[in-house]
Amino acid sequence: MHEMSLCESILDILKDQAARDSFTRVKRVSVDIGPLSCVEPEALRFGFDVVMKGSLAEGAALEISRPPAEALCLSCFRTVPVEERFDTCPECGSEALQVVGGEELKIRELEVV
Amino acid sequence: MCTLCGCGESHDHKHDLGHDHDHGEGHVHFGDGAAGVSVAGMSQSRLIRLEADILDKNRSYADRNRALLAGKGVLALNLVSSPGSGKTMLLVETLKQLAGRIPAAVIEGDQQTSNDADRIRETGAPALQINTGKGCHLDAHMVGHALEKLSLERQSILFIENVGNLVCPAGFDLGEACKVVILSVTEGEDKPLKYPDIFARADLMILTKTDLLPHVDFSVAAAVANARRINRKIQVLQLSARTGEGMDGWLAWLDAARTMSAGGPQEIAAE
Numbered sequence: 032m033h034e035m036s037l038c039e040s041i042l043d044i045l046k047d048q049a050a051r052d053s054f055t056r057v058k059r060v061s062v063d064i065g066p067l068s069c070v071e072p073e074a075l076r077f078g079f080d081v082v083m084k085g086s087l088a089e090g091a092a093l094e095i096s097r098p099p100a101e102a103l104c105l106s107c108f109r110t111v112p113v114e115e116r117f118d119t120c121p122e123c124g125s126e127a128l129q130v131v132g133g134e135e136l137k138i139r140e141l142e143v144v
Numbered sequence: 145m146c147t148l149c150g151c152g153e154s155h156d157h158k159h160d161l162g163h164d165h166d167h168g169e170g171h172v173h174f175g176d177g178a179a180g181v182s183v184a185g186m187s188q189s190r191l192i193r194l195e196a197d198i199l200d201k202n203r204s205y206a207d208r209n210r211a212l213l214a215g216k217g218v219l220a221l222n223l224v225s226s227p228g229s230g231k232t233m234l235l236v237e238t239l240k241q242l243a244g245r246i247p248a249a250v251i252e253g254d255q256q257t258s259n260d261a262d263r264i265r266e267t268g269a270p271a272l273q274i275n276t277g278k279g280c281h282l283d284a285h286m287v288g289h290a291l292e293k294l295s296l297e298r299q300s301i302l303f304i305e306n307v308g309n310l311v312c313p314a315g316f317d318l319g320e321a322c323k324v325v326i327l328s329v330t331e332g333e334d335k336p337l338k339y340p341d342i343f344a345r346a347d348l349m350i351l352t353k354t355d356l357l358p359h360v361d362f363s364v365a366a367a368v369a370n371a372r373r374i375n376r377k378i379q380v381l382q383l384s385a386r387t388g389e390g391m392d393g394w395l396a397w398l399d400a401a402r403t404m405s406a407g408g409p410q411e412i413a414a415e
Binding site (some may be wrong): 033035036039040041043044048054058062067068069070092114116117126128130136137138139140141142143144 | 188189190191192193195196197198199200201224255278279280281283311312313315318337340341365370373374376388
């Protein structure tokens with residue numbers, strides 16, 4: 032459950048941002064969680080509610096976007112969609128893929144009051 | 145309060161972990177943090193675009209650890225595996241072989257107990273136990289505090305034994321030179337496919353307990369092929385810490401990696 036400590040990192044970022052942008056409550060947190068980021072969205076959702084309790088983001092909505100996982104094929108040099116790290120290139124069948132997208136783990140937007 | 149990062153960790157911090165004991169030197173506790181409190185306000189809502197990486201804070205601690213280690217020419221390795229893969233046994237045997245030749249120290253990560261650090265200290269190497277409490281992995285902040293307490297010799301090797309877990313430690317950079325993933329032959333050879341993130345981020349895979357190969361249905365070739373499907377560049381070593389078979393290869397790997405992180409053979413000779 033490292034999602035729990037990621038939620039604590041999110042809360043740290045919210046507190047820092049609250050001081051910087053002078054807000055007192057967070058109503059929504061929008062995050063990008065790549066499919067290859069080793070984070071389980073449901074576990075993050077669970078951890079979020081628990082960690083935000085009693086904070087400036089208690090009851091805030093967590094909106095999770097899933098950017099696509101993509102890899103560069105080192106054989107045919109095309110950028111191709113993948114689902115897993117061990118996928119083969121859907122264009123040429125090569126196993127020589129280098130992941131270039133899908134590892135995102137970031138806060139994209141906040142709705143605050 | 146900690147002067148390094150501003151956190152509340154100190155020698156006299158309070159325990160919320162359901163235990164009460166004097167842990168003295170060589171022991172750090174985490175996992176008792178709670179969410180902060182703030183007062184709700186009433187005003188119009190607005191949007192703030194952030195693009196803030198959730199792991200940024202960990203990364204900045206990791207960078208700080210890496211700079212500190214580089215300054216001393218220390219080779220730091222983050223050892224990751226399932227529980228029971230033989231990490232501590234491998235470390236104990238490794239430290240015995242390094243003794244008198246290459247200085248080494250160990251940071252042990254476990255949820256509870258100092259058993260592993262105790263085992264390491266019996267070899268004469270300095271060891272510091274981090275108890276993560278409910279935490280399932282070490283993070284760079286914990287390791288930063290451990291580095292404050294551990295006196296590291298110049299151009300030594302620091303082994304960081306992560307919490308036994310093939311999932312959570314994958315995402316947390318500790319400031320190490322590289323991750324070493326340990327897989328014992330009593331586990332499944334498809335573990336690299338089941339837990340790809342950790343194998344994708346490791347430079348070296350060590351297959352341990354190879355003395356048991358005649359007794360188990362474990363195909364070394366299949367395990368290596370699976371690891372290379374995830375990570376084409378991963379290096380592989382096979383050994384048995386119990387019989388000593390294959391330990392030479394591991395010690396040679398350590399020598400080469402240490403020479404690189406210490407700034408070359410001339411630097412080491414000059415010491």
